[in-house]
Amino acid sequence: MVHQVLFIIFGLICVAGAVNLLVQRHPINSALSLVVVMASLALIYLLLGAEFLAAIQVIVYAGAIMVLFVFVIMLLNAGAEERTRGSHIALFVGVPGVVVLAGTVAWLLIHSGSRLGGVTISSSNFGETHAIARLLFQNFLLPFEVTSVLILIAIMGAVVLGKREG
Amino acid sequence: MVPLSWYLILSAILFSLGVFGFLLKRNIITIFMSIELMLNAVNLSFVAFANYWNTHPARLADGTAIIPLSGHVFVFFVMVVAAAEAAVGLAIIISIFRTRETLNVDQVNLLKL
Amino acid sequence: MDTKTFILVAVIKIALVVFIMLTGVAYTTWLERKLVGRIQNRWGPTRVGPFGLLQPLADGIKFILKEDLLPDYVHKGLFILAPMLALVMSLISIAVIPFGETITIAGHTTALQISGITHAGGGITDINIGLLIILGVTSIGVYGVALAGWSSNSKYSLLGSLRASAQMISYELALGLSLVGILLLSGTLSLREIVFSQSGNWVLGGHDTHVPHWFIFPQIVGFFIYLLAAYAETNRIPFDMPEAETELVAGYHTEYSSMKFAMFFMAEYVNMFTVACLATLLFFGGWHGPHLGFLPPLAQSLLPVVYFAAKVFFFIFLYIWIRGTLPRFRYDQLMAFGWKFLLPLAIANIIVTSLIVAWRG
Numbered sequence: 001m002v003h004q005v006l007f008i009i010f011g012l013i014c015v016a017g018a019v020n021l022l023v024q025r026h027p028i029n030s031a032l033s034l035v036v037v038m039a040s041l042a043l044i045y046l047l048l049g050a051e052f053l054a055a056i057q058v059i060v061y062a063g064a065i066m067v068l069f070v071f072v073i074m075l076l077n078a079g080a081e082e083r084t085r086g087s088h089i090a091l092f093v094g095v096p097g098v099v100v101l102a103g104t105v106a107w108l109l110i111h112s113g114s115r116l117g118g119v120t121i122s123s124s125n126f127g128e129t130h131a132i133a134r135l136l137f138q139n140f141l142l143p144f145e146v147t148s149v150l151i152l153i154a155i156m157g158a159v160v161l162g163k164r165e166g
Numbered sequence: 167m168v169p170l171s172w173y174l175i176l177s178a179i180l181f182s183l184g185v186f187g188f189l190l191k192r193n194i195i196t197i198f199m200s201i202e203l204m205l206n207a208v209n210l211s212f213v214a215f216a217n218y219w220n221t222h223p224a225r226l227a228d229g230t231a232i233i234p235l236s237g238h239v240f241v242f243f244v245m246v247v248a249a250a251e252a253a254v255g256l257a258i259i260i261s262i263f264r265t266r267e268t269l270n271v272d273q274v275n276l277l278k279l
Numbered sequence: 280m281d282t283k284t285f286i287l288v289a290v291i292k293i294a295l296v297v298f299i300m301l302t303g304v305a306y307t308t309w310l311e312r313k314l315v316g317r318i319q320n321r322w323g324p325t326r327v328g329p330f331g332l333l334q335p336l337a338d339g340i341k342f343i344l345k346e347d348l349l350p351d352y353v354h355k356g357l358f359i360l361a362p363m364l365a366l367v368m369s370l371i372s373i374a375v376i377p378f379g380e381t382i383t384i385a386g387h388t389t390a391l392q393i394s395g396i397t398h399a400g401g402g403i404t405d406i407n408i409g410l411l412i413i414l415g416v417t418s419i420g421v422y423g424v425a426l427a428g429w430s431s432n433s434k435y436s437l438l439g440s441l442r443a444s445a446q447m448i449s450y451e452l453a454l455g456l457s458l459v460g461i462l463l464l465s466g467t468l469s470l471r472e473i474v475f476s477q478s479g480n481w482v483l484g485g486h487d488t489h490v491p492h493w494f495i496f497p498q499i500v501g502f503f504i505y506l507l508a509a510y511a512e513t514n515r516i517p518f519d520m521p522e523a524e525t526e527l528v529a530g531y532h533t534e535y536s537s538m539k540f541a542m543f544f545m546a547e548y549v550n551m552f553t554v555a556c557l558a559t560l561l562f563f564g565g566w567h568g569p570h571l572g573f574l575p576p577l578a579q580s581l582l583p584v585v586y587f588a589a590k591v592f593f594f595i596f597l598y599i600w601i602r603g604t605l606p607r608f609r610y611d612q613l614m615a616f617g618w619k620f621l622l623p624l625a626i627a628n629i630i631v632t633s634l635i636v637a638w639r640g
Binding site for chain 3: 028032035039051054055056058059062063064067070071074075128129
Binding site for chain 1: 167171176180183184187189198203209234239243245248253256260
């Protein structure tokens with residue numbers, strides 16, 4: 001019961017934040033709504049027993065990647081209000097299209113919901129940091145090393161691309 | 167007890183809102199943020215299924231057991247790749263802004279300045 | 280304990296801790312003015328009350344009664360949100376900090392920590408990821424600074440806030456990495472468990488040295504890195520270039536007045552408290568100290584809190600002492616120090632610590 005109420009509250013906050021991201025015209029407001037979406041997703045991860053991932057979502061996604069977005073928006077300072085000219089047709093076709101897409105997926109899931117079962121807040125030590133670390137450094141060691149090389153390449157690329165000419 | 171389908175429906179709604187934003191917005195930074203929204207929706211699906219496989223253990227067709235926490239590890243990798251992509255993508259956006267003085271994708275449609 | 284008692288106890292703990300914290304913040308401002316004054320060979324506040332002890336009260340009344348300006352050209356929503364975000368995020372970290380073991384009043388045993396839960400069997404559970412929560416909340420605190428400068432719609436504020444947030448996110452890396460040495464030694468992210476793993480004495484080669492099992496001794500380099508990174512995170516001297524009066528007017532809080540400025544001010548001091556509490560928990564053994572057996576049980580359960588408070592006071596004194604003594608870094612020196620010195624040193628600390636831990640088995 002408490003589980004369902006909490007999920008509905010945080011789920012509504014997620015969807016409201018995502019809708020606000022699309023509705024706002026200035027990118028800084030969209031960025032802050034996305035931060036709200038990520039924070040409520042972190043709380044939903046806690047409901048699913050993924051405590052380490054919830055902390056990492058707040059530290060990495062909401063606390064570093066979105067700070068980068070906010071920095072770029074503040075530095076460029078040209079993302080002022082945009083005026084869409086002539087794409088009202090896209091609005092009239094797009095919104096029903098998205099509703100149909102999400103509605104089809106939702107109907108399929110509810111229809112087969114009885115075969116999928118449920119999710120509980122388990123009191124076992126699921127999602128513990130030790131267990132994730134064990135998997136990461138034993139079974140998934142190669143992807144781990146490859147992603148560290150990937151981050152190194154991304155750092156070098158960002159530094160080179162961000163330099164001013166001359 | 168929350169049915170698994172509710173989590174998946176939330177993930178589908180967030181993903182479709184991300185697709186909607188990606189196709190319809192005109193500001194390059196907002197488009198980029200819609201991509202991040204799509205990635206977050208997919209992360210939610212992974213975590214929901216990780217919890218599901220924990221309570222309903224199962225095996226693949228060839229007999230290997232499904233490790234429930236591999237969902238969490240995959241989300242970890244998605245976050246790392248999203249961070250790398252955000253860094254490089256924003257650097258590209260900054261350099262485009264320096265030459266073209268605009269962030270509207272409709273006006274960045276010629277290779278010639 | 281049943282739900283109603285649990286909620287009542289939790290609300291009492293929250294109210295008590297927040298009240299003590301905010302009073303501590305107010306008197307830290309008094310202590311700072313007195314100590315910096317004495318370091319500079321002058322008296323500090325002496326007129327308001329004996330030894331100037333009512334000065335924080337006078338300052339509080341001044342803040343409340345001042346005119347609260349809202350300039351025309353600011354982005355109003357973000358302008359009001361930014362100081363609230365900074366203050367709320369600093370206060371959230373207090374929820375996971377343990378001040379002592381347990382306290383038993385009228386038959387109910389509860390942990391001396393807002394987020395500690397007692398089982399029926401008497402054991403205490405803490406949040407498994409307490410340390411990560413504090414790091415996460417520090418990361419979100421950067422938004423308060425960034426949005427304050429941007430929403431003020433003024434050049435000084437924007438530059439000051441960009442510099443301050445760039446400084447904060449650069450030193451967050453060194454801060455997180457300096458704590459990895461502690462994690463390797465204690466094996467857990469829960470703050471209560473880290474303090475428990477510091478009980479007893481160090482045993483070298485089979486016989487008991489009478490040195491407490493605090494992590495400051497093996498992790499002296501980590502402690503040094505943590506302290507410097509924490510000073511940069513809280514924007515205190517020698518790293519307070521973004522809010523120095525002689526630079527950029529006042530940096531990101533130029534346009535703020537009265538209560539909103541007071542919120543930034545309080546957020547800075549609460550961050551100082553969090554850093555000091557974390558340093559005592561992770562490096563100085565938390566609430567461990569000499570056991571005095573002749574005290575009644577209630578005083579015995581409050582004695583660890585006294586030890587904890589004494590250690591935290593030492594760190595606050597260190598903050599103020601350094602503020603009165605050192606000049607400030609220039610901005611490029613500051614960034615070079617964080618990226619080119621502290622970060623490689625922190626990584627080297629992790630490598631050496633993990634080699635030693637793996638070698639000892």
